[in-house]
Amino acid sequence: MNVLTAPFAYPFMMRAAIAALAVGVLCAAMGTFVILRKLAFIGDGIAHASFAGIVIAYLRGSNYYLGAAVVAVLTALGIGFVHRRGRISMDTSIGVLFTGAFALGVFLMSRQSNYAVDLESFLFGNILAVQQRDLEIVLGLTIGVAIALLVLYRGLLSTTFDPVVAEASGIRAGVYEYVLLVLVALTVIIGIQSVGIVLVAALLVTPAAAAYQLTKRFAPMFGLSMLFGAVSSIGGLYLSYYARGSSGATIVLFTTMLFFLALALRSVRQSAARRTIHASSPALSK
Amino acid sequence: MTAAVDARDVEVRYDDFVALDTIALRVEPGEALGIVGPNGSGKSTLLKAVAGLLPIASGTLHVFGQPPRRLPVGSIAYVPQVETVDWSFPASVWDVVAMGRFPRLRFWNRFGAADRAAVEHALDAVDMRSLAHRHIAELSGGQQQRVFVARALAQHPRVLLLDEPTTGVDAATEAALREVVRELARGGLPVLMSTHDLESVERWFDRLMVLDRRVLAIGTPRDVVEGGAYASIREHVHTHGHLRLDHEPHEAHAFHPEIHP
Ligand SMILES: Nc1ncnc2c1ncn2[C@@H]1O[C@H](COP(=O)(O)OP(=O)(O)OP(=O)(O)O)[C@@H](O)[C@H]1O
Numbered sequence: 001m002n003v004l005t006a007p008f009a010y011p012f013m014m015r016a017a018i019a020a021l022a023v024g025v026l027c028a029a030m031g032t033f034v035i036l037r038k039l040a041f042i043g044d045g046i047a048h049a050s051f052a053g054i055v056i057a058y059l060r061g062s063n064y065y066l067g068a069a070v071v072a073v074l075t076a077l078g079i080g081f082v083h084r085r086g087r088i089s090m091d092t093s094i095g096v097l098f099t100g101a102f103a104l105g106v107f108l109m110s111r112q113s114n115y116a117v118d119l120e121s122f123l124f125g126n127i128l129a130v131q132q133r134d135l136e137i138v139l140g141l142t143i144g145v146a147i148a149l150l151v152l153y154r155g156l157l158s159t160t161f162d163p164v165v166a167e168a169s170g171i172r173a174g175v176y177e178y179v180l181l182v183l184v185a186l187t188v189i190i191g192i193q194s195v196g197i198v199l200v201a202a203l204l205v206t207p208a209a210a211a212y213q214l215t216k217r218f219a220p221m222f223g224l225s226m227l228f229g230a231v232s233s234i235g236g237l238y239l240s241y242y243a244r245g246s247s248g249a250t251i252v253l254f255t256t257m258l259f260f261l262a263l264a265l266r267s268v269r270q271s272a273a274r275r276t277i278h279a280s281s282p283a284l285s286k
Numbered sequence: 287m288t289a290a291v292d293a294r295d296v297e298v299r300y301d302d303f304v305a306l307d308t309i310a311l312r313v314e315p316g317e318a319l320g321i322v323g324p325n326g327s328g329k330s331t332l333l334k335a336v337a338g339l340l341p342i343a344s345g346t347l348h349v350f351g352q353p354p355r356r357l358p359v360g361s362i363a364y365v366p367q368v369e370t371v372d373w374s375f376p377a378s379v380w381d382v383v384a385m386g387r388f389p390r391l392r393f394w395n396r397f398g399a400a401d402r403a404a405v406e407h408a409l410d411a412v413d414m415r416s417l418a419h420r421h422i423a424e425l426s427g428g429q430q431q432r433v434f435v436a437r438a439l440a441q442h443p444r445v446l447l448l449d450e451p452t453t454g455v456d457a458a459t460e461a462a463l464r465e466v467v468r469e470l471a472r473g474g475l476p477v478l479m480s481t482h483d484l485e486s487v488e489r490w491f492d493r494l495m496v497l498d499r500r501v502l503a504i505g506t507p508r509d510v511v512e513g514g515a516y517a518s519i520r521e522h523v524h525t526h527g528h529l530r531l532d533h534e535p536h537e538a539h540a541f542h543p544e545i546h547p
């Protein structure tokens with residue numbers, strides 16, 4: 001058996017690979033809208049807020065991911081509401097709400113004398129432990145969010161670029177904003193499976209930021225971002241297998257590396273373009 | 287026939303401040319209406335209200351018989367006075383103008399030949415075809431303005447709202463834009479446009495409205511100009527320049543007879 005296929009002889013690796021791929025592509029797709037709306041902070045915010053949901057689910061004896069998802073969606077809606085009603089920037093609104101939700105989680109947990117949740121797998125993800133059932137949930141959510149993206153793509157794009165003119169034309173920018181927030185919340189919850197609360201923001205932001213280095217148009221950026229998300233999820237998983245390191249951390253390191261590669265490529269391209277201009281006639285170099 | 291725009295006793299407020307007071311206005315399909323008035327007179331506010339971007343405090347404002355926000359998507363095209371978009375957004379000139387087609391497309395519709403033709407036609411109308419593949423950040427201010435006009439044209443709206451589209455564009459572009467607006471109006475499109483260019487109103491518009499929180503005069507450009515409201519605005523602009531701080535309608539205006547069409 002060769003180096004490429006060896007890891008996937010294990011069913012758990014196979015499941016992990018499929019889950020990582022779905023999560024990576026989905027986060028990267030949403031991430032394109034997230035960074036263009038200057039919401040880089042939202043991944044971190046919602047992930048931390050979802051901690052409260054995990055604690056509440058633990059106290060009530062219900063499913064942790066369900067608890068996390070409910071709190072994440074409520075926080076996302078709250079962020080949109082406070083932003084609009086309080087006339088404060090989205091970033092400020094995120095800052096207010098996620099710390100509040102996170103504090104609620106800490107408070108509830110601090111009242112427990114014995115606390116048996118495997119916090120580590122939420123904080124750092126545990127994609128190798130993904131069971132058949134988890135995989136089904138991840139794939140189901142991924143397909144759901146992907147369909148929503150497909151249907152809402154043009155509206156999300158034009159309200160991201162110019163919400164005022166879109167609104168005048170009858171495309172409801174406010175509705176799209178809320179829908180985007182909810183989709184991001186669900187995406188973050190899916191992402192927590194893969195890399196955990198602490199690192200999920202990277203899956204959202206870094207592939208899109210890398211893609212932004214390489215193109216000046218939206219559609220290729222969207223495609224490249226998903227490609228980078230896929231490559232870093234699978235690549236990171238491989239690396240973690242051979243390097244015997246945390247899979248979540250390795251996936252994030254991989255995507256960070258891709259970002260710097262893209263940045264370097266852009267710098268090379270730019271200086272090449274500059275040389276071309278200097279080499280040609282002065283009339284063309286204006 | 288339903289009026290394209292029908293405003294009755296419209297009041298628009300920003301918190302406690304009354305920006306538009308008892309506005310009455312009727313614009314028919316195929317009519318190009320010019321809106322003039324000093325800075326802060328409510329021109330942008332009126333266009334935003336017609337676009338459904340601002341709530342009406344009292345009165346009724348209908349566009350083709352309905353409140354603007356009830357119209358089918360794609361009905362209103364609006365070119366704001368100041369574009370606040372992120373210029374580093376990954377979009378070429380073509381991409382931005384193509385967004386003008388989005389309100390008309392359901393998600394299952396492909397961006398087809400008709401859409402591409404509309405984009406190209408709009409780019410031609412503002413003479414931006416040759417720069418279609420430029421990134422939007424790599425344009426001059428006037429060129430950027432033309433792109434947003436093209437996006438509105440590509441939409442094929444039922445009402446076109448232009449907020450000072452000629453500010454900062456050169457004479458050739460202004461003439462080209464005027465041709466486009468005249469042609470669209472001839473084709474039945476109602477156009478509402480604000481301007482500070484008082485010299486050329488007769489060449490642009492079928493009717494002219496002088497606004498200073500209230501409608502001071504409305505009629506054919508010639509009648510309005512001869513009626514004096516025009517002159518008082520001009521004098522006003524000359525004496526007060528852009529430094530006017532109060533928002534009260536000027537006493538002087540009250541003595542000018544209102545002109546009715
Ligand atoms: N968002 C806002 N909040 C509060 N007041 C506002 C707001 N926008 C405009 N105003 C006020 O409403 C009045 C009308 O403003 P508007 O922008 O409609 O004027 P305008 O005729 O378009 O002026 P200009 O020629 O400078 O474009 C002004 O006195 C302005 O100060």
Ligand SMILES: [Mg+2]
Nearest residue numbers: 329330331367
């Ligand atoms: Mg204005």
